[in-house]
Amino acid sequence: xxxxxxxxxxxxxxxxxxxxxxxxxxxxxxxxxxxxxxxxxxxxxxxxxxxxxxxxxxxxxxxxxxxxxxxxxxxxxxxxxxxxxxxxxxxxxxxxxxxxxxxxxxxxxxxxxxxxxxxxxxxxxxxxxxxxxxxxxxxxxxxxxxxxxxxxxxxxxxxxxxxxxxxxxxxxxxxxxxxxxxxxxxxxxxxxxxxxxxxxxxxxxxxxxxxxxxxxxxxxxxxxxxxxxxxxxxxxxxxxxxxxxxxxxxx
Amino acid sequence: xxxxxxxxxxxxxxxxxxxxxxxxxxxxxxxxxxxxxxxxxxxxxxxxxxxxxxxxxx
Numbered sequence: 001x002x003x004x005x006x007x008x009x010x011x012x013x014x015x016x017x018x019x020x021x022x023x024x025x026x027x028x029x030x031x032x033x034x035x036x037x038x039x040x041x042x043x044x045x046x047x048x049x050x051x052x053x054x055x056x057x058x059x060x061x062x063x064x065x066x067x068x069x070x071x072x073x074x075x076x077x078x079x080x081x082x083x084x085x086x087x088x089x090x091x092x093x094x095x096x097x098x099x100x101x102x103x104x105x106x107x108x109x110x111x112x113x114x115x116x117x118x119x120x121x122x123x124x125x126x127x128x129x130x131x132x133x134x135x136x137x138x139x140x141x142x143x144x145x146x147x148x149x150x151x152x153x154x155x156x157x158x159x160x161x162x163x164x165x166x167x168x169x170x171x172x173x174x175x176x177x178x179x180x181x182x183x184x185x186x187x188x189x190x191x192x193x194x195x196x197x198x199x200x201x202x203x204x205x206x207x208x209x210x211x212x213x214x215x216x217x218x219x220x221x222x223x224x225x226x227x228x229x230x231x232x233x234x235x236x237x238x239x240x241x242x243x244x245x246x247x248x249x250x251x
Numbered sequence: 252x253x254x255x256x257x258x259x260x261x262x263x264x265x266x267x268x269x270x271x272x273x274x275x276x277x278x279x280x281x282x283x284x285x286x287x288x289x290x291x292x293x294x295x296x297x298x299x300x301x302x303x304x305x306x307x308x309x
Contacts, residue, residue, distance in 0.1 A: 190286050
């Protein structure tokens, strides 16, 4: 039985794709078998795992072209696989959104086929394609649906507007040297949204890692963000244990 | 919202949990004055945060 986790940005550009790739690698480093599924039509996730920039294949591309989505999966390392979105035009993305609205159980029906092969399935969710998001979080019953935010006033406003959203919030690019971020974090800890207890710190090595086509942490000794993501992976393993205990199963 | 769920983010809150367990007083009430002060200062520094918290601008 595997555990599904999704990352959804509070707004665009907070680093969802980068963190899905980094968390996938960190869980894999803990000995877990991980599949990363890209539901973001930007089709960038593969770059974080060494795919060439001109790779066009992906599950959405295959679906539109009437091909088998499973042929669009890539194995990057033993136990670490990737299902990219595929190259898609704006009209293609609208067509996929439409199809997912008509077939909201797209992932719910496909996940059981993958259950035996992976311990974790991580979903990279797009910002504003509701049917893309609902197919994972609602209809496939994602076990660990997380929101990703940066620690800035704009996200603070958005989080307050959606105060009824019970998903945990993971903080990215936290810079405690900045007074406004320190104060905001204080407010969030003391009565704000339900936080994942491991913020990811601002770290220039994150974007440098992508430009070098190397995994986060491989090219910068002592990278703070790499250490944060490793801790986040350990929290995810503990959270899986808590979820299973709640369901009355052994971890 | 869920401040209780976030309590584990601070080592102070962990210490208080240990103390409650040690004294067998799970209901022991504890007011974190330093956190309250930090919150008040944050709201005083940033008018937007005070506005969102529904507190008058200082």
